[in-house]
Amino acid sequence: MLATFLIGLREGLEAALVVGILVAYLRRLGRGDALPRLWAGVALAIALALGIGAILTFGAYSLTFEAQELIGGLLSLLAVGMVTWMIFWMQKAGRTMKATLEGGLDRALTQGGIWALIAIGFVSVAREGIETTLLLWSMVQSFGGAPSALLGAVLGLLAAVVIGWLLARGAVRLDLRRFFTWTSGFLVIVAAGVLAYAIMDLQEAGALPGPFTAVAPIDAVTGAVALGWAAFPFGWAFDVTNVIAPDSVWATILQATVGFMPRMTWLQVTAWALYLAVVGFFFVQGLRTRRAVTPRPPTSADEDAPASTLTQQGAA
Numbered sequence: 001m002l003a004t005f006l007i008g009l010r011e012g013l014e015a016a017l018v019v020g021i022l023v024a025y026l027r028r029l030g031r032g033d034a035l036p037r038l039w040a041g042v043a044l045a046i047a048l049a050l051g052i053g054a055i056l057t058f059g060a061y062s063l064t065f066e067a068q069e070l071i072g073g074l075l076s077l078l079a080v081g082m083v084t085w086m087i088f089w090m091q092k093a094g095r096t097m098k099a100t101l102e103g104g105l106d107r108a109l110t111q112g113g114i115w116a117l118i119a120i121g122f123v124s125v126a127r128e129g130i131e132t133t134l135l136l137w138s139m140v141q142s143f144g145g146a147p148s149a150l151l152g153a154v155l156g157l158l159a160a161v162v163i164g165w166l167l168a169r170g171a172v173r174l175d176l177r178r179f180f181t182w183t184s185g186f187l188v189i190v191a192a193g194v195l196a197y198a199i200m201d202l203q204e205a206g207a208l209p210g211p212f213t214a215v216a217p218i219d220a221v222t223g224a225v226a227l228g229w230a231a232f233p234f235g236w237a238f239d240v241t242n243v244i245a246p247d248s249v250w251a252t253i254l255q256a257t258v259g260f261m262p263r264m265t266w267l268q269v270t271a272w273a274l275y276l277a278v279v280g281f282f283f284v285q286g287l288r289t290r291r292a293v294t295p296r297p298p299t300s301a302d303e304d305a306p307a308s309t310l311t312q313q314g315a316a
Contacts, residue, residue, distance in 0.1 A: 001152035003256040005188065008156025009163075010183040011135075014090075014166025015128040017176070018101065024168065025102045031109065032243065034117055041121020048122075049129030056137045060304060066205045075202030076194050079134035083191045084279060086131060086182045091286040138194045139256065140200075140283055146217055188279050193259020196272040204267060209234045210265050231268050239263040 005313045018043060026034050056075065063071070093100070101124070108116035132153075203210030210216065217226040217235045226235040244251050244262045254260040259272055 001148040002074065004139060004152035004193060005156040005159075006183060006186060006311045007132065007135060007190065008137075008153040010156075010180070010187065011128045011132040014159025014180075015125050016126075016160050018097070018124045018166045018171060019121075019168075020164055021098050021101050027078045029109075034109065037117040038121040041118040041123075041264055042125050044118070045122045045125035045129050048126055049133045051129060051131045056133070064258065066270065069205035070202045070207055071206065072138075073198045073205060076138040076141070076198030076201060080130070080195045080198065081133055082131045083194075086127075087187060087279075087283065088286065090180060090184065092292060116205040133178050135190070135194065139190070141197070153210075156201070185283065188251060188276070188283055189258055190256075191279070192253045192272050192275045193257075195261050195275050196261070196268040197255075197263065198291055199268045199271050200261075203267065204242055207307060208267060210237055210267060233270070235266060237264050237266045237269045 019038075022038060023035065026032065026038065073137045104120055105117075108120050136149070136153050199208065200210075202208040204212050206213055211225040211234070213234070215234050217231050218224070219230070225231065227239055228237070231237070241260070242263045245255075246262050251262055261268070264272075
C-alpha cells in the first residue's frame with residue numbers, strides 16, 4: 001500500500017502541476033471561457049487510463065495461462081520503459097516545461113480552436129495516466145494484494161490533487177525539486193523490481209529460457225531444477241522460501257519496494273542488477289549535471305513569486 005501510495009502521489013502530483021500551469025496561464029490571459037475545453041481533455045485522459053486498467057484487469061480471464069503470462073510480461077516491460085523514459089525526460093525537460101506548455105496553449109488559442117484545447121488537456125494528463133495504470137497493474141500482478149494496493153494508489157492520487165490545489169493557491173510551500181528527485185530514485189528501484197517480475201512472466205510463458213523450459217539445468221541428485229551457481233544461467237539463483245514465505249507480509253514489502261522475491265531465477269537477478277547499475281548510474285549523472293548548471297537555489301526572495309513560477313522551479 002505504501003509503495004502504490006507513493007507512486008500515485010508522485011505521478012498524480014506531476015499531472016496536477018501540469019494542469020495547474022495550464023489553468024493559471026489561461027486565467028492570466030483572461031481566457032476562462034477556454035477552461036471547460038481544457039477540463040474536457042483532462043476528463044478524457046482519466047477515462048482512457050481507467051478504461052485501460054479495466055481491460056487489463058478483466059480482459060485476460062478467457063486467455064490461457066501462458067497467454068496471460070506473456071501479455072503480463074510484455075506490459076510490464078512497457079511500464080518499465082515508460083517509467084524510465086519519464087524519469088530522464090523530467091530531468092532534461094522539466095526546466096523548460098512551463099514555457100513549453102504555455103507555448104502550446106498560445107498556438108491552440110490562436111490556430112487550433114476547440115479540439116486543440118481538448119487535445120492539450122488530454123495529452124497533458126494521458127501520459128502520466130497510462131504510465132501510472134501500467135505500473136500499478138504490473139505491481140498488483142507481481143505481489144497481489146489488489147485491494148490494499150489500489151487503495152494506496154487512490155489515496156496517493158487524492159493527496160496529489162489536494163497538494164496541487166494548495167500549491168496553486170499559494171497555501172503551502174513544497175520543495176518540488178527535492179520531492180521529484182527522491183521519488184524518481186524510488187521509481188528506479190520499483191522499475192527494477194517490475195522488470196524482474198516481467199522476466200519471470202516471460203519465463204513462465206516459455207518466451208524466455210528458464211526453470212520452466214527444457215533448457216533448465218537439472219540437479220543430478222534431486223532431479224529438480226538446479227539451484228545456485230550450478231544453475232547459471234537458466235536455473236534458480238536462490239530459494240529462501242523456507243525462511244520468507246512467498247505470501248508473507250515481509251515478502252510483499254520486499255517485492256513492492258526493492259523487487260526482491262524469495263525465489264528468483266538467474267535471468268531475473270541479472271536483469272534487476274543491470275537495470276539498477278545502468279539506470280542508476282545515468283540517473284545520478286543527470287542529478288550532478290543539473291546541479292552543475294543550476295544558477296542558484298530558491299531563496300527567501302522567492303517567497304512572493306507566483307505559484308506557477310515555483311511550479312516551474314520544482315519541476316526542474
